[in-house]
Amino acid sequence: MRPLSPVERRLIRELPSLGRHMTLSTALALAGAALVIVQASLLASVLADGFAGHGFPTATLASLGVAAGLRALLTWTRGVLAQCVAADAKRALRDRITGRLRHTSPLRSAARRHGETATLITRGLDALDPYIVGYLPTMTATAVVPLAIVGWLSWIDWVSALIVVVTLPLIPAFGALVGRHTAQRTARQWGLLARLGGHFLDVVAGLPTLRAFGRERHQTRVVGEMADAHRRATLRTLRVAFLSSLVLETVATFSVALVAVPVGLRLLDGDTDLRTALIILFLAPEAYLPLRAAGAAFHDSAECIAVAERVFTILDTPDTPGFVGGAGGVGGAFTPMARAPAPDARTAQLHLNQVTVRYPGRSAPALLNVSLSIRPGEHIAVVGPSGAGKSTLLAVLLGFAAPGAGRVAVGATDLAHLDIDGWRAQVAWVPQRPHLFAETVADNIRLGRPGASDAEVRQAARAACADRFIEELPQAYATVLGEHGAGLSAGQRQRIALAARSSWTPPYYSSTNRPPTSTPRARPPSRVPRSA
Amino acid sequence: MTPCSKVTTPAHGPEPHPTVRLLRHLLPYWRRLLPAALASAGSDLAAAALMATAAWLITRAAEQPPLASVSIAIVAVRALALGRGVLRYTDRLLGHDGVLRAVAGFRTRVYEALVPLAPAGTPAFRSGDLLTRLVDDVDCAQDLLLRVLIPVAAACAVAATATTTAAVLLPQAGVLLGLILIVAGLFVPCLVLTLSRRAGREEKAVRAELAILTVDAIQGAPDLAAYGARGRAEERSHQASARLAALERQRALTTSLASAVVLLLQGGALVGVTWLALRAHTGGALPAVHLTVLPVLALVSFDSLTPLPSAARCLAEVRASARRLADLLDTPPPVTDPPTPALLPTDEPLGVDITNLRVRHRPGGAPALDGVSLRLPPGRRVVLLGASGSGKSTLIAALMRFVPYEAGSIRVGGRETRELSECAASDVRRVITGVTQDAHVFHATIRANLVLARPEATDAELCAVARRARLLDWIESLPNRWDTLLSGDGATMSGGQRQRLLLARALLADPPILVLDEPTDGLDPETAAAVLADILDATRGRTTLLVTHARSGLTAADQVLTLDGGRIRTVTQPATT
Missing domain, CATH: 3.40.50.300 (P-loop containing nucleotide triphosphate hydrolases)
Known part of the structure; x- marks a missing residue:
């Protein structure tokens, strides 16, 4: 259908269960194709025999029932396996995000827009469901099922097989053309959706304030406008995405007509028999089915890729340079360094030596060349106007903010080299x-x-x-x-x-x-x- | 501000089912939804008719009649093949447009329901919970239409048409097919619904919990880090995440089971109808051309049932959301306007007279204020001191008509005075407003956060209030100055800057009666004293109620009162009056 994008490759690399899932669904898809061929052949035989008046085929009817039963069992197995893989994949990503949050600098974390991350963890990741349950198995099926069906068709009637072979590639060709267009638009749509989520939380949290200033009615309009903007953006995407499905659907259905009509005409001339004609009629749509399904799932895959990109952006965010995370469990790319045990604060002196702290995006430093010594038992009050850096000073002492220059030491050890949890305790x-x-x-x-x-x-x-x-x-x-x-x-x-x-x-x-x-x-x- | 009242449980009985109520909110958009449902049914019918006609064509051709007798069938096959795709496209586009319009309208409706509940009538929802409520639950309305209503309509149309056609060709085959279709179309989704009803509710709860944990882990990061508790918080998130995954795995068993059962029933219908057709054909009751058409009808009529199990699962999810939305829409507003509100005067210096005020947060609960009497003379600045929990914020909430008072009176006016409970609450807040507790800094620019209080304010006025709140220097030191984007809860600025911003906003609003709830909260003592002095200076000649715990910097106040235990205990007249 289309080559895997880098994000998908990374997703499959980081979640090994997805690779296994693809292999297994290929095998199950092949088994399903075999059962479809068996069912079509059995049904065609029963009807052709009945048409010709050859007795009552009880045994063949029973086999038809068994084939249907096996197809049902296979469908159930495929569905359960795929949904379990999806549930586990989402869990793995959720846990990596929460693990990553734990190792983000607390100050930066608190400044993050929590609404968007909460949406991503709860609802956003659900975009993986249609991808794992629908798109991935469909994609593996497109690789094997049409091949199996066309192979069987060419065995019994090469003319019909040729028609299928000629029309089949039209579907991926159109699909790729339109899919490229949708990927970008879906990424934009997700951005809008996330903004809408954040906007809603913000407006609701601020409702008391809005009411205090009589602005709640105005926001009613804004809420409606945001929803309307969302609708328009979605429809812009869908108009194109569904156009692809229109083309796919039409090519697939019309190909069935292209196959069925000549077969009927050949039957008129007595060039073929009813059994063969019926098998062709039953099997021809099955050759297009996986491709049509893949086309329909294309939109879902684009949304999943957009979500996966957001997940990886969070996982890849580099730590604040010098931020001292907590020790303990490993999450994301974080690797705790060996740290010295924290000295007993009852006896150790605390030194700040020419400490300077700058926050990104602020021109003035929050602290500039601050030096301070605190002896055990001392009571020190730090006073200053707001914005003077008192909070930053405490953030440095807690290891929330790292000095860009200068040194913080507890006893003889640099704070950056301490077991920070032991120190904070x-x-x-x-x-x-x-x-x-x-x-x-x-x-x-x-x-x-x-x-x-x-x-x-x-x-x-x-x-x-x-x-x-x-x-x-x-x-x-x-x-x-x-x-x-x-x-x-x-x-x-x-x-x-x-x-x-x-x-x-x-x-x-x-x-x-x-x-x-x-x-x-x-x-x-x-x-x-x-x-x- | 106030302990929030519990959600009122809607009375069950005559009250329609929450899902039905949700549907009622969406049905005004039926003009846009009906064409989508028709197109959807037409598209499914075209697909079924294509296969049935093709089967008829092939079987008829096998009898080797003249070409003319099948030419109509050939045209029909080609037309149906083309029509299917076009109808499908129309259906999906119309469906999404109609549904998104309906949801946009509903979103606004939910917001409007929230408005009168803020802040005192809103139950103690977490922000994460509110987020899932508003975005998730409202989006469930979208699923209700797109994934339940429209596919069900299409499935019914196809099943009815296929059964009728089969019955015309061979009555007993029609009966059998109809029965199995009913079982597949009704019984199987009902089974799924029953099985997943509990899972849907549990899943929602776990999702809401995960959202809360995420918000807590992000916003409370400094507190958690200071205690080395981030690991524990992460562990709790992992546990919730594992529970969600387990619920989803459990659900997988039932959803896939449903599609498998539908497939099994399709096989049964196929075998049964074929058997009946063969018997009828052998008995001479069924012409040969119809022999193949009947099994094909049995096969294709089930295709439109495929989305039904997932529709049932979706419905189970929607029900949980609909119930929560119904709870929200049913919560009565704490304050209701009188039918014919009295007008408040605005053109003269106004005063406030509070006598024997009693406020309860919950009926039957302990009063938060009891017998409070307070006079706020026109043009005077009164400072109200009180310990935390003494009811200062409740008093302000009652003044601003966010909470109702149970007994006593609040009268506002100049020469002519008005009882607040006789006025529209929004009119009251045009006269009495300022800095409330839990005042919010929006995720918007500094300018947008300020002009909120007075949309028509000029740049000069903005600068003036910023200067009076001692905020101007900070704003001008920022790279983007007035257009600096502030984060959701003001986490990107210091506590002092946040308070100054709130103060500047209240000064910009310029109401006849200014209330300030802890305007120096989080400021260091010197700045707090300076800001208080500035406030008292800026509000000279204006009726002001200043609630604070700071005791310094109040020398310029006209009067200082103390509130304790829900009553005004002591009254201190400062040296200057």
Whole structure:
């Protein structure tokens, strides 16, 4: 039909089950073709014998039933195998994407448009289904089934076989012509679809704001316009994609007429017998069937390729230079280096030496030649106007951002060479806008120590002065938090984050990004004075 | 802001099935859908007629009649062969156009249903869940038409025509074919539907969970990394992913089983009809030309049934989506406008009088505000202090008519005062607005994020509010300045810049009564104090309610109040009045 694109080759290379799937479906397609030939021959024999008045062919009728049964069994096997391969392939890609996310710099990850990735992982990958279940087996079938059918036809009637041989190549020729056109358009359509997904989430998340300024009606129109733009883009693609199927369909159906009419005329002249004529009539459409199916699946394959490209783009995104990922499982192309164990923060000094950090796309450096020494037990407050680089400083200490120049050292070891998980385990950090997860309040507090008991969770909440409002929530600690902790005030969210920080063994360094300012003190928070 | 009320479960009984309701939303587009269904049926009929006519032609030719007696059949075969492709193209194009139009309309309908629910009436959906809800569920409406309704219509047309033709040729063959077609066309999809109904629901739930986990893993990446919890988060995603794969494998068994059973029934019909035809022919009841036509009819009539099992599976998925959409469309808005809303004055300095206000988030729940009385005199700037959870944000939500109040009153006006519950909520927000809690920064340019508050604002006005919010220097330091694209939740800017942007937007809106919910949230103390001073300066002479926990920088305020436990506890008159 067409050569594999580089993306498809990579897909098949990275998912070895796809290669096995193709080999197996070739064998099953051949078996299916054999059964079709048997069924056509048996039916033609039964009818020709009946026409000629040769007795009652009970045995042949029974064989016809058996052939039909075997075809059904074969179809079931093919379907189950293909769908299992598809389910596993999607799972493998999902896991690689989530594995990759884990090794992306946290700061960059948080800045990513999460809606698009969520769409890709849940719905986008489903584009692989028609490709694996439909397109790949059809493509392997096109390689063998027409050949088998034409071979059989030429055995019984070479004239009809010749007609099929001449018309068959028209289908891939048209298919390739139109397919090249569709691939680009589908890629664009996916872009629009993803944009629409992101737009919808953005608009819905911003609905309270839109209502506050009376702009929700305006967005109704925008939502409709986006959907309409989507329809027009889709139809532009489909008008061309279906044009190819129009040509394929017409060539295939008209070829059946081209085969059937001469056979009828030859029968009139007595040049051939009814049995042969019927076999030709039954088999001729079967020769075109895989090609027609492949033509119909062409559109799906283009969409799958577009999705696979997006997956590979995520998997191939290089890590932020110098970003220190967590150790542990290997995902994507990430290979953890051997790292020195983190020194005990109770005794080790922390040094920043001429540290400079620049963010891509920003002209001014976030930190410029910052030097700082922190001794164990010291309490340090870093003050400065917003945008001065305080958050960046903490990001550097946590290993979220790597200095472009200069050095960060814990004791005598460079932070970049440390077992970063071991280091972070000794740092408590409350970010400016802590993320609350879509879990229960208790689980959010347990983030730092998954095994904490209910009593410990309550104690941590008490320490962060969060116990009172948590107990007033509908299901207290079992309340599942909404988007960004919807239902909680900014201060309450920070208190829960603070409780998460105090739920585990006392932190040695506690880099708190200013929670006290946004949490009015009902009672003095017991752990905040540890702030570095 | 407020603990969200639970989804109200629609009363079952007289209420139509959610799928039927979904269909009702789509059927206004029937004018565009009917031609597509007709073309689809015509195309399938042409394919079946082509094979039947060709079989008749060949068998008749075998009797070696004069050429003239088959010439009509030859023309028919060629015409049907050409017509099939054209009808198919028409069907697919018309079908997609009609369906996408219907879905575009429905998308808007779903959005409109969400509007009155934001923010207090929306159940605690995650954003990932909302995303799948709106994009996935609405797209399921597309599947309902394209993959269920149109193929079913075509299959019925072909099955009916084939059965009638067979019955005309040989009544008992027609009966047999009709029976087997009914079994294949009704029973098999029903079986699939029953088997996959549970799987469809489970799959949706796992997909929604995966979306939430993905959003959490991306947005919460810094928090997870700080705890070394990214591995655990990844593990949970893997588990959800494995569960989804297992469900899909399970589903594979039933869907493929269905197409196999259809094939088996086709074989049965073929053998049965052939046997009946042979017997009738031997008995002299069936002419030889019809002997081949009947088995061919049995074969081709099943071709149009091929999409039915997948249509049934699709329907099972659609039902789960339709139910969730019905839940969403059924959720009553927390605030409804009175039938004849009173007009609010806008042309004079307005004040607000709140007396004995009581607000509950859930009926029967503990009141979030109880007996709150507060006077916001025209042109005065009142600062409301309170601990987290004291109900400050609820008070603002009640003022902006996002949540209803159960008892007490809120009166707004100058010389003439109006009860808020007598006014249209959108009118109220034209008068009372500002920075809300959970204010959103859109994935759009800085300019677009600001002019949202006042579409007709000039560049000079934009610069003026940006300067007053102390945002101008930052904007001008950016490479693309006003056209810098901000990311969805403002993650690309610092907390301070985000708050300043929200403040600039509220200042641009310029409402008669300005409410500011924690406008210095996330700012460092000096900047917060400076911004507060700027706000108080910028709002001089304007009725302003400022809710904050910051205690410094308030010297310029006209009045400072404290809210605690749902009541105004202490009132401090600052030195300057």
